[in-house]
Amino acid sequence: MTILATEGLSLSFGGVRAVDGVSLSVPENFVFSIIGPNGAGKTTLFNLISGVYAPDDGSVRLAGADVTGLKPDRLARCGLSRTFQNLQIFFRMSAIENVMVGRHRHERTGVFADLLHLPAVGRQNRETRAQAEAALDRVGLAGLAGQSAGSLAYGDLKRLEIARALASEPKVLLLDEPAAGCNPVETAALEGVIRGIAAGGVTVVLVEHDMRLVMNVSDRIHVLANGATLAEGTGAEVRSNPAVIEAYLGVHGAREAAHAAH
């Protein structure tokens, strides 16, 4: 079943067609990656899918329903959540508090009632904490729940972002460059985290430049260049596609991608 689909999605900034007629279809429970050179339109595509921007043209469907132009908080309630390319962490809060901020989208009482310690929120608060702990556990940060976010290593912060996005219990999770700035050990840890999330029944849409990670976790890869679709296929198909090698991978990258699969 298709869980997420775009049809002819387009958005221009001034004269630049950042996303130019992109149609894609993400099967449920896939790890579906979107790759392409800097400026190809990957983040803008995520912004369109997650409701940060409304498209000039085209549509987005989530679990069969037309969700085009819905705002991010509405989409979160519909089961779509994302991380951002730049860290969106509150460094003076603990790790678990950062996750609970994400979780509050799901609640009726909201973050302000919570901060005011209103009695009605007590039980919900405990549920929120339990769910935040579960989200931290899914990214391997259960042991660091009480640590100040400012004291965490960079790779842990990237995983904390993922935990926060998971806290709203999405069906579809969009990850924008989770390995950017990570060292090889942190990237390898992310690979396990992404596999675990997918094994738990969440469809993952991944934007990433680390070809080893992409090749190792992806069920399918969609390649963008200049805002438009260049190719789509399995890792093996994409890394041997001459147009993809020319536009993005280069000879070195194609070799690296081939190496990753072995």
Ligand SMILES: Nc1ncnc2c1ncn2[C@@H]1O[C@H](COP(=O)(O)OP(=O)(O)O)[C@@H](O)[C@H]1O
């Ligand atoms: N808010 C914006 N305003 C103007 N131009 C933008 C904006 N966001 C992205 N762009 C342009 O759209 C194109 C695609 O950018 P982006 O989606 O960030 O690419 P990627 O994530 O693949 O690197 C680039 O030419 C970029 O300069």
Ligand SMILES: [Mg+2]
């Ligand atoms: Mg980007």
